[in-house]
Amino acid sequence: MAGSGSAQLRPQDPKNDVLLSVKDLVVQFPAGRKRVVHAVSSVSFDLMKGETLGIVGESGCGKSTVAKAIVRLVDITAGEVIYDGRNLAALTGEELRKVRPRLQMIFQDPISSLNPRRRVRDVIAEGLAVWGDDISSWSRNRVDELMDAVGVEASYGARRPHELSGGQCQRIGIARALALEPKVLICDEPVSSLDVSIQAQILNLLQDMKSRYGLTVLFISHDLSVVKNVSDRIVVMYLGKVCEIGSTAEIYARPAHPYTRALLASIPEPAATVEPREGDIGDELPSATAPPSGCRFHTRCLHATEVCQQQEPVSTQLGDADHYVACHHPVEVQLKSRHP
C-alpha cells in the first residue's frame, strides 16, 4: 500500500464537478542533521463539489498535514493544489490572502483554537473585520445569525472562551469559519477532543451547516466510525501515502487494502466485513524520516511479498467501481460477512 499514482483523479473538465484537486502533494519538514520528515509523499485526490470527503488514518499518516497544506498553514514542498483553476501552492502574498476566505478550517482543540482574551462575538466577527465589514449593522446581524445557526445563545456573545464548555467553543469555531461564506470547509479532527456525549451534537451541526450553506467538506479523523458517518467518499492514508480511495459504501463493504482492513478489524467492535485477526499488524510505526522502501506498509503487512519491498504500488481502479487501491496484493473481496 501506501503508494502514489493518480488514477483516482478526475479529468480536468469543466463539466465535472471537481472543486479542489490535490496533485502529487509533497510536504517535508526539516528534522535536523540534514534529515527530513516525509510527512506527505505524493498524495493525490479530488474534492467534488458538495461532497464530504473523509481522510482517515492513524497518527503520523499525514492527514492533518494535508489539511494544513491545502490552506497553506504549512509550506508545500512540491505538488499542486488546484482550486478554481488556480494552483494554491504557487500563490503568495495578497493573491493567497484573497483566496483564503474560500477555504476555511475547523480545528481539533476547540479551546486552543479560540483566543482566550477575546469575546465570543469578536471571535466570530474576526473574518468580517479582516475583510473590512467593520462594526456595521450588517455584520452585527450576520454574527447574530451565525450564533443562532450554530446553536450558541446570543447572551454568550460577551463571554470569553474559558467561560464556555468544549462543545460550545467548537460551535463558535464553526461560526467563525462560516462567517466568510467559504466554499470548502476543512475539519481537522473536529470532535476528537470533545466528550462522547457532545460529539454527536457537533457532527449533526456540521451536517446541518453543510446543507444550509452548501459547503464542500474535507473531514479528517482517526475514528473510522465517525468518518463513515459523515463521508461520501474516503481516503485512507498511511505514513504519508494514500492506500485506498473510494466511496464510503465501497470502502466499508469491500475494503481491499490490508491496512484499511487492519484498521477496521482493530476497533473495539470490529467491522462486520473483516476478521478480527486482520488487525494483528504489530504496533511499530516505521520512522517518517526513513520510510520503508517500496510499499511503506510492507513492514507490518500480513500479505507482503518481495515485490512490496522493492516496488511502490500505484493506485489502480477496482473493476469499474469508485474504488482505487494502491497495493500489489489487494484483498480479493469475498464478502464473507461474519454476521450473515
Place this chain on the structure above:
Amino acid sequence: MLSVRDLQVRFATERGTVNAVNGVSFDLHEGKTLAIVGESGSGKSVTAKTLMNLLPRSAHVSGEVTFNGQDVRALAAAGTKHFFGVQMAMVFQDPMTSLNPVKKVGEQIAETLRYHLGRSRSEALSEAQNLLTTVGTPEPERRISQYPHELSGGLRQRVVIAMALACQPRLLIADEPTTAVDVTVQKHLLDMLDELRRERGMALILITHDLGVAHGRADDVAVMYAGRLVEVAAAETLFEDMRHPYTEALLRSIPRINDPAHQRLDPIPGNPPELIDPPDACSFAPRCDYAHADCLDGVPELSGQLGQHRFACLHPTGGEDSISSNRDTPRSGRD
C-alpha cells in the same frame, strides 16, 4: 476482593466545593474485569486515584475501601510501604507522565523491583527483561537500554504496564490506558491486558470513556455520571438490557462502524453538569428524554443489591417500566 462502600471525594476550590465522587459503592472479585465508563468530570479517574491513594492533600475523602480484608485508607494514612504499587498497581493514560525521560526503561522497571522486592541490581535487570517479554515487547534485550523518547507510544505504554506488573499485583487499575494511542495499537494493548489478567488471575479495573472498549472485555460495567454511579451490571446485561437513560443515550449518540453511513445521530442535548454545588436532583434530568417532574425531587438511589443489575433512575428505559415512561416530556433547551 476489593470492596468500595459509599466513597465520597470533595475538593475545595476557589469557586466552591467540587463533589467529584458521590457515594460510589462496588465490589470486584478476583480475576474479574470491571469497566468504569464515563465522560470527563464523571469522577471515574478520581475514583481510581482514591483507590491508589494518589489524590492531592486538598481532597476530602470519606467511605470505606477494603482490599483482601485490609482497610486501604488506613494503610494509606499509616504510610504503609510496599502496598500501593505492589498489591495494587496503576497504569495511566499518558505513559510519558509515568516514565522518567532521562533514565533507561530497563532501569526504571528494575528500580521498582529493587525498592519493593529488594532484588539485587542484576537480578532486577534480568527480571525487567522478562517482564518486557511478558507484555509483548519485541526485542526486549535492546529495549531495556533505551530511553522512553526512543520508543513509540504503544511501546511506552507496554513499559508502563510492565512496571505496574513488576510486583505481581492482585489488582491492576488501568486509567484510559489506550486513549493516547492509535486504534491498531489499542487493540494489541487491550488484548494483552486481557491475557495477563487471565494468566495471573489478577483483577482489572478498566477506566474508559469508550463504551466500545468496555464491550467484550469487561465482566461488569459501571457507568458514572457527574460523580455518581448511574448503572452497574454484568456486561452482557448492560449492553443488551440497559435501564438508565444516560447509558442508552450514550450508546445511541455515538456512530458505530456497522451502522449505515450518513445515519442521523441522536445526540445527548446540553452539557455535562457542573460539580460545584449540584442541585438535589437527578443530575442527568436536564438532558434526559424521559425526565419527569419527580426527577427533580432528590437524587435517585441505585436500585437493587450489590452484584445485581443496579440503576439510579425513577423512570428507567426498557423492561416493564418502559410503558410508564413516555417521551413527550419536552427536552430542556440545548446548551
Place this chain on the structure above:
Amino acid sequence: MLRRRLGISFWLAIAWLALMAFVALFAPILPLTDPTQVAFGGPRESPSLDAWFGTDALGRDVFSRTMHGARISLAVGGFAIAFGMLIGGGLGILAGYFRGLLDQTVRFAFFVLLSFPALVLAILITATLERSLLVVSLTIGILAVAPVGLLSRASTLVFAEREFVAAARVLGARHGRIIMRELLPNVVIPMGALALLGMAIAVVAEGSLAFLGLSVAGDDSISWGKMIVDGSGLRDLQNAAHVALFPVLVMFVTVLALNFAGDRIRQHFDVKELAF
C-alpha cells in the same frame, strides 16, 4: 472577581504605589518646603514636627527631599522599563512570531547584551554622555531590553503555536493584525507583571548609579539614590542615620510594593485559563 482573588495586600501595594506616583507628579505644587533650601533647619537635626524626617548635613528638609526624590527615581524606573518593553518586547514578539533568520538575529543580539557586563556598560554610557534624566533612563532601559525581550519571545512562541493564530491566518488576517489582535493581548499580561518587577530593579539600579556618582547630574535634581549616597558618609551614619534611613525606607517599600504587585498579577493571570 479581580478584587476577590488579588487580595487586600495587593491593593495595599497598589495604594502605596499610587501615593508615590501622586507625590512624584505633584511634588512642586504640594505644600512642601523647598528641598534645595540650605539651612532650612540646623545641620543633621533629628526628626521633629517641623522636619518630619529631620534635616541633612546642609540643613535641608529630608522629608521634602524624599518626596521630590520620587520624581527622578520613579521617572528613571518608568522610562527605563518603558524603553525596555517597547524595544525588547517588540523585538521579542516579532522574533517569536516570524521565527527563522529574524529570530536568530534578535536572539543573538539579546545574548550579546546579556553577556556584556551591565555595570561597565552603564558607566561607559553615563560617563561619556551628559548625565541627563533621559540618558540615565535609557542606560538602564538598554539593560532591560534583553531580559524583557527573551520573555516576550518565549511567551509569543507559546501562543503563536496555538490554533487561534492559525485560524486568523486562514481567515486572511495580515501579520500586523495577528500580532496586534491575537498575540499582543496575550503576551502583554506576563509582560505587565514583568514591567512592575523591572521597574523595581530600575529604581534600585538608579541608586547603584548614584553611588558611582553617575546618576542624573545637578544639585537640584534629587533622587533617592543620591540622597542615600549623601547620607551615607561616616559622620552621617554615626550621628544622623535618619538622613539615609528615610530615603532607604521609602525606596524599600516602593520596590517591595512593585515586586509584590507584579507577582500577584502574574499569579492571577496564570490560573485564568484553567477551567474549574
